[in-house]
Amino acid sequence: MPVFPAIRRNFVEGIRAVENVLFPPRCWLCDSWETQPPWPICSSCMSQMEEILRPRCSICSLPLPHADADCPDCCHWPEPQIVIHAPYRFEGAIRRLIHRAKFQGATELVPVATRLMLPFALKWYGTDERWLLVPVPSYGRALWERGYSVPALLARFLARDMRRSVLLTTLVKTADTPPQRELKASRRRENPAGTFAVSRRRDIEGRRILLIDDVATSCATIHHCAAALLENGAERVEALVLARSIR
Numbered sequence: 001m002p003v004f005p006a007i008r009r010n011f012v013e014g015i016r017a018v019e020n021v022l023f024p025p026r027c028w029l030c031d032s033w034e035t036q037p038p039w040p041i042c043s044s045c046m047s048q049m050e051e052i053l054r055p056r057c058s059i060c061s062l063p064l065p066h067a068d069a070d071c072p073d074c075c076h077w078p079e080p081q082i083v084i085h086a087p088y089r090f091e092g093a094i095r096r097l098i099h100r101a102k103f104q105g106a107t108e109l110v111p112v113a114t115r116l117m118l119p120f121a122l123k124w125y126g127t128d129e130r131w132l133l134v135p136v137p138s139y140g141r142a143l144w145e146r147g148y149s150v151p152a153l154l155a156r157f158l159a160r161d162m163r164r165s166v167l168l169t170t171l172v173k174t175a176d177t178p179p180q181r182e183l184k185a186s187r188r189r190e191n192p193a194g195t196f197a198v199s200r201r202r203d204i205e206g207r208r209i210l211l212i213d214d215v216a217t218s219c220a221t222i223h224h225c226a227a228a229l230l231e232n233g234a235e236r237v238e239a240l241v242l243a244r245s246i247r
Contacts, residue, residue: 028109029096040112041093048092049116052244060219061086061244073219082219082226082237086244087120090215094243098214102150110150113214113242114157121158121240125210131238132204133159133166136213136225137196139173154242155212170203171196171225196225198232205233210240217245 025035027042034042055064057071059081064071074081088094097113100106125131135151143149152168159166175195198204209229211222216239226237 028106028112029093029100039115045093045096049094050089050091051087052089058083060084060216063089063244063246077219077223080230082223082239084216084219084222084239084241084244085120085124086216086241087117088243090217090243090245098150098243102146102214105146107148107153110153111157113150114154114161117154117158117240117242118161121162124240126162128208129164130208131164131210132207133162133164133212134171134204134209134229135166135168136211136221137171137173139176139195151213154214158212158240167203170198170200171229172199194224196228198228201232204229206235208236208238209234210238213239213241215243215245216241 025040026033027035027045028040029045030042032042032044034044036043036046039046052061052063055067055069056062057064057074059074060071061084062071062073090098094116097109101109101113133155135149135155138146138149138151155166155168158164173195174197209226211225211229213222216222222239222241226239229237
């Protein structure tokens with residue numbers, strides 16, 4: 001075994017050990033001095049990441065009071081209903097993670113979000129290679145101010161780890177609309193209507209499309225994205241989001 005690579009590796013590991021003593025890592029979500037390797041997040045924040053368990057809507061993942069309850073969101077959408085898989089509740093540490101990544105420029109949290117999504121993505125879609133990943137597109141002021149799109153970054157990382165193809169520019173948003181979070185539920189359903197288009201129909205014709213987003217609230221954005229894809233020849237559309245907003 002060569003001597004110099006081993007010496008260099010030991011030197012680097014020594015430097016990292018000293019750095020951890022002098023500058024201990026802090027949790028990226030609450031700034032506490034405790035982290036839970038390999039996550040850059042403390043055990044308290046990790047424990048706040050609550051999965052959505054049954055009973056929940058089999059279509060949009062909204063938690064329900066009991067198994068026979070009707071979903072208050074899905075009743076607003078016509079056929080075909082779009083399946084939306086969401087592993088986590090949009091609460092606690094998950095909410096802070098998404099807000100920091102989306103509104104505070106903390107793009108280093110996107111790989112963390114990807115790692116949280118990946119086991120579920122592989123469980124639900126890992127054996128079917130027909131799915132193409134497409135991010136929910138951004139537009140206008142929000143994209144210009146941030147300089148990046150969280151759904152696009154999530155889609156790129158997930159596509160890499162799932163070994164799938166990703167179409168980053170095939171689905172586009174053609175008009176600016178008020179942020180969904182600022183609107184009441186009744187207005188959210190129609191706010192994004194008619195604002196999504198397919199730039200290259202041949203990319204999606206006869207294909208299965210998996211929409212990627214960070215959070216689903218009223219599910220309006222996902223439904224209008226899916227409508228544009230289906231109208232342009234997609235065989236089937238479903239969605240995978242990190243978190244589902246809870247009423």
